[in-house]
Amino acid sequence: MPDLPELNPVIHGKLRLALLSLLSAVEEAEFTWLRARTGSTDGNLGAQLMKLEEAGYVAVEKKFVMRKPQTLYRMTSAGREALTEYVQALKQLLGAAIKT
Amino acid sequence: MTGSAEEQELKDRLRLIENMIIEGQQTTQRWGWAFVFWGVAYYLAIAWSTLGKSEWAWPVTMIVASLLAGILVSRKASKHPGTTIGRAIGAVWIAFGISIFLLLCSLGASGRYEPHLFVAIIGAMLGGANATCSMILRWKMQFACALVWWTSAIIGCFGSETAGSVAFLLAIFFCLILFGIYCMVSESRKRGLSGRNRDEAHA
Numbered sequence: 001m002p003d004l005p006e007l008n009p010v011i012h013g014k015l016r017l018a019l020l021s022l023l024s025a026v027e028e029a030e031f032t033w034l035r036a037r038t039g040s041t042d043g044n045l046g047a048q049l050m051k052l053e054e055a056g057y058v059a060v061e062k063k064f065v066m067r068k069p070q071t072l073y074r075m076t077s078a079g080r081e082a083l084t085e086y087v088q089a090l091k092q093l094l095g096a097a098i099k100t
Numbered sequence: 101m102t103g104s105a106e107e108q109e110l111k112d113r114l115r116l117i118e119n120m121i122i123e124g125q126q127t128t129q130r131w132g133w134a135f136v137f138w139g140v141a142y143y144l145a146i147a148w149s150t151l152g153k154s155e156w157a158w159p160v161t162m163i164v165a166s167l168l169a170g171i172l173v174s175r176k177a178s179k180h181p182g183t184t185i186g187r188a189i190g191a192v193w194i195a196f197g198i199s200i201f202l203l204l205c206s207l208g209a210s211g212r213y214e215p216h217l218f219v220a221i222i223g224a225m226l227g228g229a230n231a232t233c234s235m236i237l238r239w240k241m242q243f244a245c246a247l248v249w250w251t252s253a254i255i256g257c258f259g260s261e262t263a264g265s266v267a268f269l270l271a272i273f274f275c276l277i278l279f280g281i282y283c284m285v286s287e288s289r290k291r292g293l294s295g296r297n298r299d300e301a302h303a
Contacts, residue, residue: 012113014113014116017113017116017117017120018116018120021116021117021118021119021120021121021124022120022121022123022124023124024121024124025120025121025122025123025124025125025183026124026181026182026183027181027182027183027184027187028181028182029124029181030181033180033181037120037123037124083117087114087117090110090113090114091114093110094107094110094111094114097106097107097110098107
């Protein structure tokens with residue numbers, strides 16, 4: 001039996017997985033939009049986004065729009081690659097679970 | 101954790117990824133208000149030009165409506181993330197707006213404007229814009245709107261002035277007002293579904 005892949009622990013958390021999946025579908029997203037889509041609290045969302053940023057999976061940009069601060073997040077190519085690998089690993093694990 | 105529980109957990113993760121990607125892609129589709137807005141603007145311009153007999157009715161209404169729409173769109177755009185599909189659809193409508201504005205202003209200024217031409221041009225161009233968007237979004241309902249606009253353009257070319265005007269008024273009602281309300285209802289339903297996705301992200 002071939003070795004089963006390990007799931008990337010940075011992405012495996014449900015909120016981080018949701019965030020990365022959301023960001024994969026858009027060019028960039030504002031903090032408040034991500035909060036509304038995930039229903040998360042400011043503190044938790046900020047902490048999870050920071051973990052993704054530290055891993056190099058998301059890039060952050062802070063700017064002012066009409067004098068209001070805006071924090072924009074976008075997925076990096078490393079993040080896209082990591083999410084693709086994660087989905088492949090999930091499918092492989094599911095296939096193995098069905099076979100056993 | 102048992103084998104079946106692990107399997108369920110993995111399936112939940114896959115479903116979460118799928119739902120969130122759909123959620124992100126759906127952000128481009130919340131534009132139902134814009135159709136209703138332009139439908140009302142067209143009706144106002146028609147009422148003003150018919151009852152008030154003013155040649156300024158169309159240019160003034162359209163410029164004011166464009167400015168208002170621009171403000172509303174920029175406010176909404178700052179709250180919603182950009183997507184490639186959203187940019188493509190935005191480009192179609194911006195190009196349509198510029199083309200129709202230049203064409204009708206030129207026709208008005210040159211004195212070559214006439215009602216048949218007006219219905220034919222707006223019908224054909226709105227048909228083209230709706231058809232392009234329906235192909236990008238793979239949305240049959242919007243393609244049906246394109247067919248209605250094209251039909252009004254053909255009636256504008258071959259029919260009497262009254263027939264062209266009636267076809268144009270009906271096309272505005274079905275393809276802007278009614279279609280816009282339909283979009284807004286389906287958008288609010290999708291918002292309900294996205295509430296369920298939020299719960300999944302926290303489960």
